[in-house]
Amino acid sequence: xxxxxxxxxxxxxxxxxxxxxxxxxxxxxxxxxxxxxxxxxxxxxxxxxxxxxxxxxxxxxxxxxxxxxxxxxxxxxxxxxxxxxxxxxxxxxxxxxxxxxxxxxxxxxxx
Numbered sequence: 001x002x003x004x005x006x007x008x009x010x011x012x013x014x015x016x017x018x019x020x021x022x023x024x025x026x027x028x029x030x031x032x033x034x035x036x037x038x039x040x041x042x043x044x045x046x047x048x049x050x051x052x053x054x055x056x057x058x059x060x061x062x063x064x065x066x067x068x069x070x071x072x073x074x075x076x077x078x079x080x081x082x083x084x085x086x087x088x089x090x091x092x093x094x095x096x097x098x099x100x101x102x103x104x105x106x107x108x109x110x111x
Contacts (some may be wrong), residue, residue, distance in 0.1 A: 005111065010037035013103035021099060023092030028084035036085050040078045040100070048074055071097040 011033040018026040018033075026032050051070055052059070059066045075093040079085050087093045 007034065007037050007041065009104055009107045009111065010041055010100070012107060013037070013100045014040070016103045017096045017099035021092055021095045023088040024096050025086045026084060032082070032084045036078060036082055039081055040074065043074045043077055047077070068094060068097075 011030070014026065014033050014036045018024045026036060048070055051073070052067070055066055055070065072090055072093040075087055075096050079087045079093075087096060
């Protein structure tokens with residue numbers, strides 16, 4: 001039950017981010033938001049930790065700022081895998097990752 005609630009919260013966060021950020025579009029309805037949330041969560045849970053370990057030297061040299069690039073990469077990879085999810089530009093992907101993170105944290109705190 002907890003996993004379903006987290007996916008729904010993430011889907012709402014994706015909707016908020018897509019609504020407010022120019023350059024991010026989600027077409028296809030509520031199902032697409034759920035799919036984006038699931039795929040993004042999967043990538044962040046399984047692929048991002050591997051990339052984080054592999055890029056430790058770059059992360060250290062950039063004082064951790066390279067982790068933002070990894071967040072953008074996860075958003076781009078999600079957009080590549082889901083045909084109804086489009087992100088135009090690095091800044092849009094970066095803002096998308098920020099908004100999704102903030103909205104998810106706020107909703108988690110409320111729930």
